[in-house]
Amino acid sequence: MLDFLLSNIGQGLIYAPIVLGVYITYSILDFPDLSVDGTFPLGAAVAAICLTAGMNPILSILLATLAGAAAGFVTGALHVYLKITNLLCGILVMTGLYSINLKIMGKANIPLLKTTTLYPSDVKNGTTLNLLYALLISLLIVIVIKILLDLYMKTYSGKALLAVGASEQLVTTLSVNTGSLKIAGLMIANGLTSLSGALMAQYQRFADVTMGSGTVVIGLAAVIIGRAVFGRVRFIQGSTSVIFGAIIYKIVVGIALKLGLDANWMKLATAVIFVLVIVLQRLVEHRQQVSVARKGGGSHA
Amino acid sequence: MLELSGIYKTYDPNLPTQTDLFTGLDFYVDKGEFISIVGSNGSGKTTLLNIIAGTVSCDRGSIRIMGRDVTKTKEHQRARYIARVFQDPKMGTCPIMTVAENLAMATRKGKSYGLNICLRKKDKPRYREMLKSLDMGLEDKLDVLAGQLSGGQRQALALLMATESKPDLLLLDEHTAALDPRTSAHIMDLTQKIVTERGLTTLMVTHNLAFALGYGTRLTMLHAGKVLFDVGEEQKKAQTIDGLIEKFQRAQGSVSDTMVFT
Numbered sequence: 001m002l003d004f005l006l007s008n009i010g011q012g013l014i015y016a017p018i019v020l021g022v023y024i025t026y027s028i029l030d031f032p033d034l035s036v037d038g039t040f041p042l043g044a045a046v047a048a049i050c051l052t053a054g055m056n057p058i059l060s061i062l063l064a065t066l067a068g069a070a071a072g073f074v075t076g077a078l079h080v081y082l083k084i085t086n087l088l089c090g091i092l093v094m095t096g097l098y099s100i101n102l103k104i105m106g107k108a109n110i111p112l113l114k115t116t117t118l119y120p121s122d123v124k125n126g127t128t129l130n131l132l133y134a135l136l137i138s139l140l141i142v143i144v145i146k147i148l149l150d151l152y153m154k155t156y157s158g159k160a161l162l163a164v165g166a167s168e169q170l171v172t173t174l175s176v177n178t179g180s181l182k183i184a185g186l187m188i189a190n191g192l193t194s195l196s197g198a199l200m201a202q203y204q205r206f207a208d209v210t211m212g213s214g215t216v217v218i219g220l221a222a223v224i225i226g227r228a229v230f231g232r233v234r235f236i237q238g239s240t241s242v243i244f245g246a247i248i249y250k251i252v253v254g255i256a257l258k259l260g261l262d263a264n265w266m267k268l269a270t271a272v273i274f275v276l277v278i279v280l281q282r283l284v285e286h287r288q289q290v291s292v293a294r295k296g297g298g299s300h301a
Numbered sequence: 302m303l304e305l306s307g308i309y310k311t312y313d314p315n316l317p318t319q320t321d322l323f324t325g326l327d328f329y330v331d332k333g334e335f336i337s338i339v340g341s342n343g344s345g346k347t348t349l350l351n352i353i354a355g356t357v358s359c360d361r362g363s364i365r366i367m368g369r370d371v372t373k374t375k376e377h378q379r380a381r382y383i384a385r386v387f388q389d390p391k392m393g394t395c396p397i398m399t400v401a402e403n404l405a406m407a408t409r410k411g412k413s414y415g416l417n418i419c420l421r422k423k424d425k426p427r428y429r430e431m432l433k434s435l436d437m438g439l440e441d442k443l444d445v446l447a448g449q450l451s452g453g454q455r456q457a458l459a460l461l462m463a464t465e466s467k468p469d470l471l472l473l474d475e476h477t478a479a480l481d482p483r484t485s486a487h488i489m490d491l492t493q494k495i496v497t498e499r500g501l502t503t504l505m506v507t508h509n510l511a512f513a514l515g516y517g518t519r520l521t522m523l524h525a526g527k528v529l530f531d532v533g534e535e536q537k538k539a540q541t542i543d544g545l546i547e548k549f550q551r552a553q554g555s556v557s558d559t560m561v562f563t
Binding site: 152155156160170171177 | 393394397416
């Protein structure tokens with residue numbers, strides 16, 4: 001039981017950067033960004049070849065993050081400069097990245113069994129202590145990212161990014177280029193997703209070109225679970241709530257597997273969980289509205 | 302200070318719905334003028350403001366602000382000289398940021414929105430003073446989300462935010478139209494006060510003929526993309542609401558106007 005929790009919380013934390021990224025693109029910028037399905041394996045691919053070449057694991061993660069940010073730049077530039085719709089930009093970049101990821105890796109799968117990574121070597125079937133150690137490493141990384149992101153959201157640039165999604169015209173009126181802000185948001189989000197990919201490759205000790213499929217759904221599911229459980233609050237609490245969303249998501253999936261769900265049903269299960277959470281969220285919101293209305297409503301002028 | 306010369310604008314060119322709105326419009330504004338712009342729906346009032354602000358580009362013609370040619374300048378770059386308040390309070394304030402954060406963003410206009418911390422504690426007393434002058438009870442709501450304010454409060458905040466950077470040109474696009482009569486009267490008084498205090502050159506589009514006559518130093522009536530009527534302060538005083546309605550009807554040739562008179 002303890003091992004189960006440690007393992008799933010640990011893996012949930014590895015997904016947390018993706019979820020923070022999806023939170024920025026989907027919740028803040030109102031940009032459903034599908035390119036994360038390509039930037040997750042991109043991060044894994046970059047980290048894998050760096051590690052095989054004997055590079056420091058932390059440095060490999062930083063390089064992977066930069067690669068993801070570059071891909072995010074392409075998604076944003078397609079949207080902002082070529083006026084391609086946001087969904088299509090993500091699909092195009094995700095599709096293009098498949099070839100790029102294969103090219104980077106040179107083959108469809110790179111094992112990292114004998115390479116030094118951030119994580120202990122036998123974490124998959126490891127001891128409780130190893131699992132705990134792996135969890136703490138992920139936790140440390142996620143905390144650093146969260147603090148940096150929360151700090152950024154307190155700056156003028158961060159506030160402007162927040163405002164772009166909610167009232168784009170205001171940001172333009174303040175003489176700020178909303179296009180550059182959107183691109184910056186996508187670069188952060190995809191950089192974070194690649195960072196997750198690099199962590200995942202080190203954790204599971206392989207990079208695979210297909211490991212990205214469904215990333216965006218996992219990210220969205222975790223964002224929505226987090227926000228449904230902890231409510232719609234301001235950014236600092238928001239970033240915490242979506243991190244917990246990632247952990248809860250992973251535990252739910254872990255339980256499903258434990259109960260004997262065939263791993264091949266995994267993606268379908270994710271999609272179904274996603275729909276269920278949205279339906280539940282609507283019901284909760286509806287009930288809140290009804291109760292507000294019964295109290296006599298607000299005093300809106 | 303604002304010169305529009307030979308402005309052409311056609312919507313939906315080469316389609317059955319093609320509309321030639323402006324065909325060589327000339328429009329000049331002197332520094333310090335406060336112009337009320339009236340006109341029925343489709344007369345080009347809002348498009349005129351959009352062309353000035355750069356939200357909509359014109360097909361031909363030139364736009365100069367304080368002698369600078371801004372015809373090709375992007376909207377967010379033109380915004381350095383221009384401030385704007387819209388009918389929809391969402392467009393002038395950010396609902397998911399607090400009142401103080403909104404003000405912090407607005408007072409930053411003209412400088413870089415980089416990695417400096419946006420809202421500092423030491424700024425709050427200054428913001429409280431600024432809000433007090435609005436007389437809308439906003440000085441006690443610094444940490445309330447702008448989205449939770451009433452429409453009137455949000456519009457007053459939007460007005461303060463727009464004028465804080467002392468723009469060369471203030472554009473008001475039916476900025477009281479979504480408010481109840483009492484609140485819109487208060488917002489108009491505030492507008493007058495701020496515009497006079499700061500000596501702002503102002504263009505105000507309104508459907509409210511009483512406001513159009515009661516405020517401002519010049520009255521311009523647009524119809525089908527042309528200036529139908531344009532009078533200065535003295536002649537403006539001689540106009541009545543009924544007189545204006547008659548001018549509209551004569552121009553329209555019918556009474557079946559969708560415009561709302563108040």
